Amino acid sequence: xxxxxxxxxxxxxxxxxxxxxxxxxxxxxxxxxxxxxxxxxxxxxxxxxxxxxxxxxxxxxxxxxxxxxxxxxxxxxxxxxxxxxxxxxxxxxxxxxxxxxxxxxxxxxxxxxxxxxxxxxxxxxxxxxxxxxxxxxxxxxxxxxxxxxxxxxxxxxxxxxxxxxxxxxxxxxxxxxxxxxxxxxxxxxxxxxxxxxxxxxxxxxxxxxxxxxxxxxxxxxxxxxxxxxxxxxxxxxxxxxxxxxxxxxxxxxxxxxxxxxxxxxxxxxxxxxxxxxxxxxxxxxxxxxxxxxxxxxxxxxxxxxxxxxxxxxxxxxxxxxxxxxxxxxxxxxxxxxxxxxxxxxxxxxxxxxxxxxxxxxxxxxxxxxxxxxxxxxxxxxxxxxxxxxxxxxxxxxxxxxxxxxxxxxxxxxxxxxxxxxxxxxxxxxxxxxxxxxxxxxxxxxxxxxxxxxxxxxxxxxxxxxxxxxxxxxxxxxxxxxxxxxxxxxxxxxxxxxxxxxxxxxxxxxxxxxxxxxxxxxxxxxxxxxxxxxxxxxxxxxxxxxxxxxxxxxxxxxxxxxxxxxxxxxxxxxxxxxxxxxxxxxxxxxxxxxxxxxxxxxxxxxxxxxxxxxxxxxxxxxxxxxxxxxxxxxxxxxxxxxxxxxxxxxxxxxxxxxxxxxxxxxxxxxxx
Numbered sequence: 001x002x003x004x005x006x007x008x009x010x011x012x013x014x015x016x017x018x019x020x021x022x023x024x025x026x027x028x029x030x031x032x033x034x035x036x037x038x039x040x041x042x043x044x045x046x047x048x049x050x051x052x053x054x055x056x057x058x059x060x061x062x063x064x065x066x067x068x069x070x071x072x073x074x075x076x077x078x079x080x081x082x083x084x085x086x087x088x089x090x091x092x093x094x095x096x097x098x099x100x101x102x103x104x105x106x107x108x109x110x111x112x113x114x115x116x117x118x119x120x121x122x123x124x125x126x127x128x129x130x131x132x133x134x135x136x137x138x139x140x141x142x143x144x145x146x147x148x149x150x151x152x153x154x155x156x157x158x159x160x161x162x163x164x165x166x167x168x169x170x171x172x173x174x175x176x177x178x179x180x181x182x183x184x185x186x187x188x189x190x191x192x193x194x195x196x197x198x199x200x201x202x203x204x205x206x207x208x209x210x211x212x213x214x215x216x217x218x219x220x221x222x223x224x225x226x227x228x229x230x231x232x233x234x235x236x237x238x239x240x241x242x243x244x245x246x247x248x249x250x251x252x253x254x255x256x257x258x259x260x261x262x263x264x265x266x267x268x269x270x271x272x273x274x275x276x277x278x279x280x281x282x283x284x285x286x287x288x289x290x291x292x293x294x295x296x297x298x299x300x301x302x303x304x305x306x307x308x309x310x311x312x313x314x315x316x317x318x319x320x321x322x323x324x325x326x327x328x329x330x331x332x333x334x335x336x337x338x339x340x341x342x343x344x345x346x347x348x349x350x351x352x353x354x355x356x357x358x359x360x361x362x363x364x365x366x367x368x369x370x371x372x373x374x375x376x377x378x379x380x381x382x383x384x385x386x387x388x389x390x391x392x393x394x395x396x397x398x399x400x401x402x403x404x405x406x407x408x409x410x411x412x413x414x415x416x417x418x419x420x421x422x423x424x425x426x427x428x429x430x431x432x433x434x435x436x437x438x439x440x441x442x443x444x445x446x447x448x449x450x451x452x453x454x455x456x457x458x459x460x461x462x463x464x465x466x467x468x469x470x471x472x473x474x475x476x477x478x479x480x481x482x483x484x485x486x487x488x489x490x491x492x493x494x495x496x497x498x499x500x501x502x503x504x505x506x507x508x509x510x511x512x513x514x515x516x517x518x519x520x521x522x523x524x525x526x527x528x529x530x531x532x533x534x535x536x537x538x539x540x541x542x543x544x545x546x547x548x549x550x551x552x553x554x555x556x557x558x559x560x561x562x563x564x565x566x567x568x569x570x571x572x573x574x575x576x577x578x579x580x581x582x583x584x585x586x587x588x589x590x591x592x593x594x595x596x597x598x599x600x601x602x603x604x605x606x607x608x609x610x611x612x613x614x615x616x617x618x619x620x621x622x623x624x625x626x627x628x629x630x631x632x633x634x635x636x637x638x639x640x641x642x643x644x645x646x647x648x649x650x651x652x653x654x655x656x657x658x659x660x661x662x663x664x665x666x667x668x669x670x671x
Contacts, residue, residue, distance in 0.1 A: 026085070026101035027065065029078035041082035048087040054094045057105040064088055064101050093118070124160055131164035136172045140185035148185055149192075152176065153199035181613065189612035190418020193556055197549045201285075201542065208277060208296045215267030215274060215299055220312035223266075223336045228258050231341040231367055232305050233437050235401075240284065240293065240497040241305040244313075244339055245440055247370035255322045255373060259444045260313040260337045264295070264303040264496050265506035267312070270524045274299060279535070282542040284498040287553045288402030289416045293498075300497055305339045313337040314509055316444050322373075325380045330447055332513050341366060345433055346401070354432050375432050378439035385442070388486030389467065395429040400586045402557055422561040426584060441494045442485060448509050449491040453479035456520040457508050458527050459491050460501045460536055475501070475536045477528075501539050504532070552615065558587050559610045559617065567607065571625065574601040580619075593621030602626040 001009045001017065008025060011017050013035060029037065053071060068076040068084040076084075088095045088103050093114030095103040106114075131141045144151065144161045155162045165176050172179070180186045198206070228246035246258035268274045278294050285292040293300060305311050315335055319328040348365065355361040356368075357375040365371075386392050404412040404420040412420050452459040463480035464473045473482070479489035493505040504525065511523035525532050561567075562585075570587075572580035578595035580603060581588045591605040602625040609618040 024100065027078060027081060032079070037079055037082055040079045041086055044079060044083035045086040045090075048083060050087070050091050050094050053087070054105050054111065057095070059105070061098050061102055061104045064103065067103070128160050128164045128167060131161070132168035132171065135165065135168035135179050135183060136174075138182050140180065140183035145185050148180065149195040149199060152180075153196050154203065177613070186613065188418050190416065190553075190556060192613060193549075193552055193615075194418075197552075201545055201549075202292070206292050209273075212277065212296060212299070213273055215264070215302060216269070217267050217302070217312075219266045220263070220336070223312060223334055225310060226258070226260075226313075226315060226333070226335045226337045228260075228337065229340050229367075229370075230258065230260050230305075230337050231343055231370075232307075232339065233343045233345065233433055236344045236346050239297070239304065240295075240300050240495075241342060242495045242497050242502075243437070243441065243444075244305045244337065245370075245374065245436075246337075247367075247373055249319075250322070250369055250373060253322050254319055254328060255377075256317050256319045257374070257377065257440065257443070258337075259316045259318070259440050259494075260305065261315070261444065261494050261506070262303045262305050262497055263312040263314050263334070263506065263510070264299075265314070265503060265510050266334065267303065268299075268503070270507060278500050278503060279538075282500045282539050283546055285546045285549065287550055288422075288557050289404035289412055289420065294500065295497060303497060305337070305342075307339050307342040310336040310338045314506060314513065316447060318443055318447065320377060325377055332448070332451070332509065334510065334513050343367075343433075345431075346427075349427070349431055349433060352433055357432050371436065374436045374440070378435045381439045381443065382435065385486035389483065391467075393430075397429070397581070399427045399429050400554075401425040401427055402554065404557070418556075418560075422557050422564060424558065424561055424585060442487065442490075444494050445491050446485075446487040446489060448493050448505070449479055449489040451512055452491070452505075452508055453489060455512055455517055456527065457512055457523045458525055458529065458532060459493075459505050459508050460532065460539075462490050462492060475540060477532050477536075499539075499543075500535065504535060554586055555615050556612060558585055559612055559615060561585070562607060562610055563612075569622065570605055570607060570619075572603055572605050574599055574603060580605060587617070589617040589619055591619040591621050597621070597624065598627060600627075 001011050003009070004022075006022050008020050008022065009017055010020055032040070048071070053067075056070065057067065058070075064085040065076075065081050067088070068081040071084060072080050085101065089097070093106060094111055095105050098104050131144060134141050135144070140148075141161075141164070144164060147159070147161050150156070151159075151162050151165055157163075165179070168174075168179055169176050174182075177186075186192050226246075228248060230244040230246040232241050232244040234241055242262050244260040246260065248256040248258065268278070274295070277296070281292070281294045284294045303312065305313070313335060315333045315337060316330060317333065318330045320326065321328060343366075351365055352363075352371060353361070354375075356363040356365075357372050359372070363372065382393070401424070403423040403425070404416055405423060406412045406420065409421070449459060449461060458477045459479075460475060460477065461479055462473050462475055462482060463478070464471060464483045464485075465481065467483045471483075473484065481488050482490040491505050492499060492502045493509060494502060496503040496506045507524045508519075512519040515522045520527070570585070571583040572591065573583060574580050574594050574597045575588070576599055578590050578592065578597075579588060580591045580594055583602070591603070594601075594603060594605070597603060604622045604625055605619045606622045607617060607619050610616075
């Protein structure tokens with residue numbers, strides 16, 4: 001519109017006028033209009049031969065207007081000049097920009113390397129396009145199939161396979177998981193869940209290092225032999241037997257309860273090679289039909305409390321008045337404990353009952369007198385804790401035992417493949433044997449927690465300041481009350497073969513047993529030790545992940561059980577918002593039509609579809625069997641050492657998968 005030596009006033013297509021400095025003007029022209037100039041130049045731009053342009057470009061710096069006159073002729077039009085500007089600007093591998101509208105051609109070796117890279121990228125894009133098209137058409141390319149789980153769970157976002165999946169998902173508007181399902185790439189739902197877990201928690205596999213040294217057992221050889229008849233109580237599948245019990249002094253007026261805990265802490269030292277393995281895993285991972293142990297089996301077998309052997313143990317002896325059950329005192333010893341029997345829950349629960357233990361029925365089994373006293377003591381201890389809790393411990397839901405059977409109907413002993421026949425058995429929680437073991441372990445964990453605090457030795461404590469809804473158990477190094485259990489302090493120390501926190505606490509307890517009041521100086525972990533806080537943080541993350549996987553895989557086997565048994569109807573109890581809990585299976589799911597039913601209502605639901613991959617259950621209400629609860633009413637809270645998942649933590653499906661496609665920066669897609 002107007003121009004001076006230093007600036008010009010120009011009018012945009014919108015009608016807005018702006019001031020432009022003369023130094024920023026690279027081309028001045030009368031015709032055509034700017035929009036037409038750009039459109040015509042963009043059409044002409046691809047016709048400019050870059051190889052020819054680079055060949056004849058001057059070796060020195062040049063302006064695009066001068067180069068346009070060289071490439072076309074002395075009368076190069078504004079459109080031709082603009083086309084040259086666009087072409088030079090979009091080819092930095094041929095021409096480097098040196099200023100506003102000025103360029104210099106790149107050296108020959110750089111041009112050759114750039115052209116090779118461009119050609120390679122074009123070929124890669126062609127490959128990505130081909131793979132993406134195959135996925136869209138319902139076929140999974142071999143290369144993508146080989147990296148299926150890596151792409152889904154831990155992808156290399158620069159790989160061609162990943163880019164092809166992202167491209168196919170964006171073009172088809174279908175999630176990657178559905179693309180893989182449609183193409184048949186995911187042939188096993190079990191492997192899908194298993195590999196997902198491994199990629200997150202065991203990316204290097206579940207095998208132990210082959211060169212682990214033997215634990216140092218010198219500290220266990222000179223331990224005194226305990227004069228007790230000890231027995232353990234576990235499930236038949238348990239191989240890591242951490243705890244055993246003994247009873248002395250029956251009929252004498254004072255009875256001593258012996259709680260004997262396997263002592264890997266006497267053979268494994270902090271920071272040694274075995275400790276490094278245990279600290280990486282932090283816990284044994286349990287799942288139906290299989291487990292990933294925290295320690296190698298050959299090391300576990302050197303410390304497990306196996307019957308017929310004298311095993312190194314950390315023993316707590318707690319004395320009680322035989323009649324009043326008043327606590328009289330306790331002592332901790334490091335010793336060899338002879339294990340007479342490994343009793344098994346599943347084989348004895350029908351024999352050892354409340355009636356036989358209370359004298360109401362004949363007790364024809366080993367340790368009848370000892371178990372009778374332990375049952376009496378356990379009920380007394382539980383009642384005392386419930387006084388502190390302010391409410392009784394109620395077990396509303398049973399435990400379930402999964403058995404995976406091979407083709408011969410025998411219990412499968414190898415790693416599951418996901419198609420085994422499933423057997424699910426119901427086991428009521430709070431049985432007499434359960435109660436005996438649970439109360440004994442609470443005694444040990446509360447007593448040792450108090451002892452550590454009294455001598456100034458830090459430990460890893462579990463505390464809960466209130467039983468109010470939403471107040472969860474937390475781990476710390478402070479001896480604080482555990483409201484849910486009704487004890488003044490509580491540590492985990494009775495499963496050192498299975499949980500790393502227990503092993504850490506056992507090292508601290510061993511230091512107390514060896515050094516007494518000066519244990520704070522000799523303990524491996526000192527007060528405010530940063531390593532303890534690091535262990536707590538890592539353990540909580542791993543333990544939550546392991547428990548989450550256990551819930552996931554148990555849900556898988558439960559849904560497979562429904563399919564195998566042809567179950568289409570289930571009795572269930574309404575929890576909230578249409579979510580129901582199956583009465584005789586470990587299954588929580590949403591039932592359409594149950595949204596307005598009061599909590600506690602017993603209903604019959606029809607199962608319409610089951611998806612083993614997403615673990616989703618589609619169901620609808622058929623009829624109300626019995627109305628028990630009142631809408632919005634909560635059932636009593638259950639809280640014990642190994643409490644089942646609360647309603648808020650129950651897995652209702654479907655599972656969440658990281659397969660969301662979004663447009664990221666610079667137009668890149670993110671899986």
